[in-house]
Amino acid sequence: MIELINIGRQFGDVWAVRDLNLTINKGEFCVLVGTSGCGKSTTLRMINRLIEHSAGEIHIDGQPIRGFREEVLRRRIGYVIQNIGLFPHWTVARNIGLVPRLLGWKPERIAARVDELMALLGMSTERFSGKYPRQLSGGQAQRIGVARALAADPDILLMDEPFGALDPLTRDGLQDELLSLHHRLNKTIVFVTHDMDEALRLADRLVVMHEGRVRQQGSPIELLREPADDFVESLLGGNSRGLKEAALTPVSQRMRPAAVTSDAPVIEATKSLREALSLMLWHRVDHLNVVDGVSKNTVMPADPAHILGGLKLADIVTARAPVGAPGGAQP
Structure with a gap:
């Protein structure tokens, strides 16, 4: 100390x-x-x-x-x-x-x-x-x-x-x-x-x-x-x-338990909400599939075996993790 x-x-x-x-x-x-x-x-x-x-x-x-x-x-x-x-x-x-x-x-x-x-x-x-x-x-x-x-x-x-x-x-x-x-x-x-x-x-x-x-x-x-x-x-x-708070919040904190749609772009669960928002803007979509990081494909379709859940734009802008929730980059 x-x-x-x-x-x-x-x-x-x-x-x-x-x-x-x-x-x-x-x-x-x-x-x-x-x-x-x-x-x-x-x-x-x-x-x-x-x-x-x-x-x-x-x-x-x-x-x-x-x-x-x-x-x-x-x-x-x-x-x-x-x-x-x-x-x-x-x-x-x-x-x-x-x-x-x-x-x-x-x-x-x-x-x-x-x-x-x-x-x-x-x-x-x-x-x-x-x-x-x-x-x-x-x-x-x-x-x-x-x-x-x-x-x-x-x-x-x-x-x-x-x-x-x-x-x-x-x-x-x-x-x-x-x-x-x-x-x-x-x-x-x-x-x-x-x-x-x-x-x-x-x-x-x-x-x-x-x-x-x-x-x-x-x-x-x-x-x-x-x-x-x-x-x-x-x-x-x-x-x-x-946006800075979004950069500290991992997708895993906001994702839904099931995939939104099979043909959505994908993002790893450890990535930030800011990266998820950028991906949505780039592909002009309001939803993503969340994957486990094994799949390296960042476009569609995702391998169903690697899909952990889904993320919608509303999940980014309406939900908020508690102050004590972990943030920052993951090792």
Whole structure:
């Protein structure tokens, strides 16, 4: 658990963060969002003492972080940034093994951990371990940055706009991988982004900051439905909040138990209502068959063996799942 208690950070006469209170539970994916200069990156860096807090206390598992030596604290917390920070003259394997070497791990244990992490992130050890950062694509380099942050198996992972410089396709793929990693490894993740769609897709808890303070926090669905004020509503998309909520709601929550019609276009049950609406608009229909994901055919007719149910336009626009229902992308 991470606790920020009345935290403040002052730069000269300016308070970048003031009176900030936030509790991040073990295993939670917490995303900090807000306009530029709102204090979200400063808050992230105070957790691992890259920036010292000027007021208040920060606790990790009940212990004040100033009770840890700085280097020990930082080795316990994985840290990923936008420009990755890989050492250009080191191979991929050596970059990943940095923290374990500092911790005195034996070479064979480091090598095994490098192999494990590269496999976890879908990168062949034989193909990539001997490469240098300049030989990697942006997405590949960012995967190595994540692997390096996870190398010593930290409980906490801090990520400061890690996908901000990547193209949309690569970014979407890495978001999927990060969600999958989170579900498998149960790490506590604190993630900073300026991209609201990314924040809504990833967060268990969404924290909106403004002028150094927390303006509102809660699940993405809670904030979309009940923004605290005009600022939060605007940041979340204003009149497009309905579409953003649809992007978080899986088709499985709204489908009917039987197929609507045998010749309707199909959509997988794990896809979002926003994708279902787009498919309806594209095919000029008001109903879809919902399939189990085994069938790769997205047009008609669907294989009856794979049909789970049906979805009508009315199911999207009239029904509403309860606030506590799960949202976000599925691993």
